[in-house]
Amino acid sequence: xxxxxxxxxxxxxxxxxxxxxxxxxxxxxxxxxxxxxxxxxxxxxxxxxxxxxxxxxxxxxxxxxxxxxxxxxxxxxxxxxxxxxxxxxxxxxxxxxxxxxxxxxxxxxxxxxxxxxxxxxxxxxxxxxxxxxxxxxxxxxxxxxxxxxxxxxxxxxxxxxxxxxxxxxxxxxxxxxxxxxxxxxxxxxxxxxxxxxxxxxxxxxxxxxxxxxxxxxxxxxxxxxxxxxxxxxxxxxxxxxxxxxxxxxxxxxxxxxxxxxxxxxxxxxxxxxxxxxxxxxxxxxxxxxxxxxxxxxxxxxxxxxxxxxxxxxxxxxxxxxxxxxxxxxxxxxxxxxxxxxxxxxxx
Amino acid sequence: xxxxxxxxxxxxxxxxxxxxxxxxxxxxxxxxxxxxxxxxxxxxxxxxxxxxxxxxxxxxxxxxxxxxxxxxxxxxxxxxxxxxxxxxxxxxxxxxxxxxxxxxxxxxxxxxxxxxxxxxxxxxxxxxxxxxxxxxxxxxxxxxxxxxxxxxxxxxxxxxxxxxxxxxxxxxxxxxxxxxxxxxxxxxxxxxxxxxxxxxxxxxxxxxxxxxxxxxxxxxxxxxxxxxxxxxxxxxxxxxxxxxxxxxxxxxxxxxxxxxxxxxxxxxxxxxxxxxxxxxxxxxxxxxxxxxxxxxxxxxxx
Ligand SMILES: Nc1ncnc2c1ncn2[C@@H]1O[C@H](COP(=O)(O)OP(=O)(O)OP(=O)(O)O)[C@@H](O)[C@H]1O
Ligand SMILES: [Mg+2]
Numbered sequence: 001x002x003x004x005x006x007x008x009x010x011x012x013x014x015x016x017x018x019x020x021x022x023x024x025x026x027x028x029x030x031x032x033x034x035x036x037x038x039x040x041x042x043x044x045x046x047x048x049x050x051x052x053x054x055x056x057x058x059x060x061x062x063x064x065x066x067x068x069x070x071x072x073x074x075x076x077x078x079x080x081x082x083x084x085x086x087x088x089x090x091x092x093x094x095x096x097x098x099x100x101x102x103x104x105x106x107x108x109x110x111x112x113x114x115x116x117x118x119x120x121x122x123x124x125x126x127x128x129x130x131x132x133x134x135x136x137x138x139x140x141x142x143x144x145x146x147x148x149x150x151x152x153x154x155x156x157x158x159x160x161x162x163x164x165x166x167x168x169x170x171x172x173x174x175x176x177x178x179x180x181x182x183x184x185x186x187x188x189x190x191x192x193x194x195x196x197x198x199x200x201x202x203x204x205x206x207x208x209x210x211x212x213x214x215x216x217x218x219x220x221x222x223x224x225x226x227x228x229x230x231x232x233x234x235x236x237x238x239x240x241x242x243x244x245x246x247x248x249x250x251x252x253x254x255x256x257x258x259x260x261x262x263x264x265x266x267x268x269x270x271x272x273x274x275x276x277x278x279x280x281x282x283x284x285x286x287x288x289x290x291x292x293x294x295x296x297x298x299x300x301x302x303x304x305x306x307x308x309x310x311x312x313x314x315x316x317x318x319x320x321x322x323x324x325x326x327x328x329x330x331x332x333x334x335x336x337x338x339x340x341x342x343x344x345x346x347x
Numbered sequence: 348x349x350x351x352x353x354x355x356x357x358x359x360x361x362x363x364x365x366x367x368x369x370x371x372x373x374x375x376x377x378x379x380x381x382x383x384x385x386x387x388x389x390x391x392x393x394x395x396x397x398x399x400x401x402x403x404x405x406x407x408x409x410x411x412x413x414x415x416x417x418x419x420x421x422x423x424x425x426x427x428x429x430x431x432x433x434x435x436x437x438x439x440x441x442x443x444x445x446x447x448x449x450x451x452x453x454x455x456x457x458x459x460x461x462x463x464x465x466x467x468x469x470x471x472x473x474x475x476x477x478x479x480x481x482x483x484x485x486x487x488x489x490x491x492x493x494x495x496x497x498x499x500x501x502x503x504x505x506x507x508x509x510x511x512x513x514x515x516x517x518x519x520x521x522x523x524x525x526x527x528x529x530x531x532x533x534x535x536x537x538x539x540x541x542x543x544x545x546x547x548x549x550x551x552x553x554x555x556x557x558x559x560x561x562x563x564x565x566x567x568x569x570x571x572x573x574x575x576x577x578x579x580x581x582x583x584x585x586x587x588x589x590x591x592x593x594x595x596x597x598x599x600x601x602x603x604x605x606x607x608x609x610x611x612x613x614x615x616x617x618x619x620x621x622x623x624x625x626x627x628x629x630x631x632x633x634x635x636x637x638x639x640x641x642x643x644x645x646x647x648x649x
Contacts, residue, residue, distance in 0.1 A: 078548055106554030117549035121567045121643055130563075131553040162643040182553070 004089040005054040006075060006186065006218060011084035012048075013070055013242070016041030019082045032241045044070040045242045048084070052235070055216035057208070059223060059233030061265070067242040068222045069114060072190050075220060076109045077101060088186070106135050110182035112192035114222075116171045118163040124150065124174050125159040131182035142181070149177040152207060154200065168195040176204065180211070187219045194224065205231055226269050230254070238262055250274055272300035272336040280335045281316045281325030288315035288323035295319065299336050302327065384511050395517045402463050402516055409455035417455070418442055425628065429635035434628070441624040450621050456598035457588055458625065464520060464584040468528040469577060476535025476576075477561070486536065493529040501526055501590050509594055519596035523587045530579035538572030539565050574637035581629045585622055 014022050014035070022030065022041055032043040045067050052058040060068050073079040074086055077093050086093045088108070096104060110131060118127050125143065128150055132142035150159060153173040163171050172195040179187060193201050205228065211217065223229050229236050230250040237247035238261075246258040254274045257263040278295050290313035293302045306314050306329055316325040351359040384391070409417065421442065426435045445454050479486045496504075505522050512518035542565050550564045566573075592600030599618045606615035 076552055078552060102554045102556060104554075105552060109552070111549070111552040113545065113549055113552075115545050117543075117545040119546060119549070119564060120543075130550075133563075134553050134555055134559055164643060188552075 004185065004218065006052040006058075006220070007085075007087040008048050008050045008052070008071075008074070009085045009087065010047060010049060011071075011074060011086065012046055012082045013044035013067075013074070013079065014041050014082045015044050023083050043242050044079075045074075045081075048242075048244055050237050050244060050247060052218060052220060054218055055212075056234035057212065057219040057221055057232050059221045059229040059236045060239060061223060061226070061229055061236060062239035066239040068239060069190050070242070071239070072111075072188050072220055072222055075186065075188055076105050076111060106131070108184055109186045109188060110179035110184040111188040112172075112175045112179045112190060114191040114194070116163070116168075116175045116195075118171055118174055118178075120163055123160050123162055124155060124166070127163065127174055128178045128181050130178060131184075145183075146177065146181045149180045150174075152180075153177045153204070169197060169200060172196060173200070173204070185217060187217050189219065189221045191222050191224070193228065201228070208232060226266060227273075230269065230274050238265065251276065251279070255279065270300075272303070273298050275299050275335060277302050277316050277327060277332075278325065280331055281327050282331070284315065284323055284326055288317075288326065290314040290327075292317045292321070292323070293327065295324065299332055303329070303332055303336070306332075380507070380510065391511060395512060395521075398463070398467075398520060399515075399517050402459065402520060405463060406456055406459040409459045410452055414446060414451055421628075425632045428632040430639065431631075431635055434631045434635065437631075438628050441628065445621050445624060448617050448621075450599065450602075450617060453598045453602055453618070454621055454625065457585075457600065457622070460516075460520065460523070460588060460591075460596060460598060461581060461584045461625075461629075464523045464527060465577065465581050467520070467524050468531050468580045468584070471524070472528045472531030472576070472580070473535055473573070476532045476573075477539065479532065479536040480539035480565075489532070493532060496525055497529045501587065502593075505590070505594055514595040516596055519588075519591035519594050522594065523584050523591050526587045527580045527583040530583065531573075531576040534572050534576030534579065535569065538569030538576075541572065542568045571637050571641040574633060574640060578630060578633040578637065581633065582626055585626045585629070588622070 012023050012026065013019070014026065016022075016039070018039075019041060022035060022039060026035065026043060026046055035041050035043050048071060050058070060071060062068050070079060074081055075088075075093065077086070077096070081094055085095075088104075093101070093104065119130065122130070125146055128146035129139075129142040132145065133139075147159070150156060153176055155170060155173055155177065158166065158170070163174065166174065172192065176189075176192055179189070179192075193204055196204060208219070208221075209232065212219070219232075221229075221232055223232075233250055235247065236250055236253055237244050238253070239245070240261055246253055246262055251274060253262065254266050254269055254271065257266050275298060276295070277293050277297050277299065280299070290311045291305050291309045293305060293314050293316050295316060295318050297305075302314060306312065312329040314327045315323050316327060318324050418439070422435055422438060425438045429435070445451060475489065479489050501522060504525060505518075508518045508522050508525075512521065546568070547560065547564060550560050555563065588596060588598060588600035589603050590600075592598070592604045599622050602618040603615055603622075605611070606618065
């Protein structure tokens with residue numbers, strides 16, 4: 001199944017009975033607080049333009065109330081936009097009629113909810129098959145598929161329990177299994193991992209990455225955790241007050257934060273796991289010395305290679321093994337500990 | 348009053364329409380209504396005939412079956428519904444007492460009546476409640492009607508009911524249903540409206556059709572509230588059987604009515620207590636059942 005990109009274009013959402021009337025004022029610069037104080041309407045999203053990579057993971061980050069859940073709900077149109085469009089495969093989701101929308105939701109999307117939203121009167125297995133049941137897939141087959149995912153998220157043996165007999169983290173994994181069982185092209189994950197403990201969380205991240213290797217779904221993933229975002233995201237967008245303030249790859253965001261807000265956001269990140277060697281390498285002078293390190297290796301791995309080889313110098317090689325730059329341990333370590341912005345300015 | 352001498356007449360004495368006009372108007376409305384009823388009497392009779400059959404059949408079944416079978420069935424239902432030994436034993440004891448004081452047959456008649464009323468109230472109330480939950484407009488139209496049905500003294504609407512259907516069981520039945528159906532409608536509406544928005548959103552996100560939404564999510568989650576509505580309906584039908592006996596419904600209600608007319612203190616109390624006993628049995632059973640339904644329905648986060 002080939003995946004398709006999702007394009008969000010000029011999307012505005014203003015909550016309130018007369019939202020449409022304020023779009024022009026918001027376009028002209030009316031802010032969220034003003035809109036709320038003067039007109040009693042809440043600015044959910046403004047001027048969102050994101051193109052989400054086909055078959056990749058799009059991570060959306062931002063503080064509480066910045067509009068992440070609102071944005072993800074526009075993709076399967078649980079929320080209707082006030083203005084703008086959401087294109088999937090060239091079709092505007094916001095203009096679909098009721099039938100097309102239902103078919104789109106049934107066959108193209110699956111969603112994991114921030115608050116789980118399991119059906120409390122159904123057992124875990126009955127919850128997990130829900131999407132397939134709605135599609136009319138025969139019971140036997142849907143149970144088989146659901147069973148596999150229940151086991152994969154580590155809930156074997158709980159099939160016949162009810163959601164309120166499970167812990168929060170377990171319920172969240174049921175939500176995950178329910179979405180994955182649907183085997184849809186688009187996977188919408190609204191803080192799908194926020195209730196998980198660190199070990200299971202890493203395990204579930206691996207599930208997602210494995211899934212991506214095989215099936216290449218278009219995933220929209222909301223998280224508060226920058227390390228998670230950097231691990232999973234092919235592309236990251238950061239929201240504030242309903243506006244995208246920066247979008248790009250993890251590297252771009254960590255290396256060139258657009259403003260203080262994002263600088264604060266990325267301050268605590270483990271740089272060694274984000275920055276690649278080619279970002280800090282020096283031009284090759286003379287013969288390549290020390291251990292060879294491939295382009296795309298993160299600093300931490302490079303440091304590990306050099307330590308193992310008992311070397312303080314390394315050279316960077318491209319995919320074909322051609323040397324392209326050099327590296328020494330001192331530069332490498334200082335890049336891992338000091339804000340890279342300063343380094344780059346000095347260089 | 349003295350103050351009247353300073354005021355114009357119009358502001359002092361209420362300018363009511365004069366008696367003759369009112370009498371004329373009243374007469375023409377009443378006559379018109381009667382004529383209308385006379386015109387359609389056959390159709391009306393044909394329409395309510397199935398109700399009559401149903402009621403008669405059930406009454407005959409209840410009265411003519413050996414008491415031990417009825418008791419066994421009741422105990423089975425109560426136990427299955429409540430899973431509670433105390434309620435079950437209470438049922439056996441009170442039914443036996445009712446039998447001993449010679450009210451078994453009358454109790455069966457009342458039981459048949461209440462069963463049919465509840466059944467009709469559910470059939471009528473459920474769809475109306477669902478409709479109300481789906482549309483604000485329907486809600487704003489139906490709500491005042493329900494207010495009228497609940498607050499209008501039941502004797503008042505007995506008048507048109509008797510004019511249309513005459514004296515008998517069916518008019519009694521209809522009067523009881525009118526009185527007892529509002530809580531069924533209201534609580535169905537409420538139950539559906541109270542369904543967790545997040546869960547509904549999930550059902551939508553997976554592409555549920557409106558019918559799938561209703562069947563898979565709204566109805567099951569509203570069921571405990573709907574059960575409370577059914578419980579209320581049963582209680583109100585029981586309360587209404589005395590009034591209904593004024594238009595010809597038999598059973599315990601009629602005994603109470605006769606006791607009132609003849610000042611038979613003991614008879615009145617025996618019959619009254621029999622009604623209370625049935626009411627408590629129904630109430631405890633349906634509540635315990637409702638509670639069991641609710642067991643898994645609470646959403647617990649975290
Ligand atoms: N139905 C609604 N009516 C009015 N305002 C709303 C509605 N839904 C969301 N909002 C507002 O939109 C803004 C964004 O909410 P949203 O739920 O998208 O935040 P979020 O980024 O998901 O936050 P969190 O991290 O806490 O989940 C908030 O200011 C919120 O008050
Ligand atoms: Mg959210």
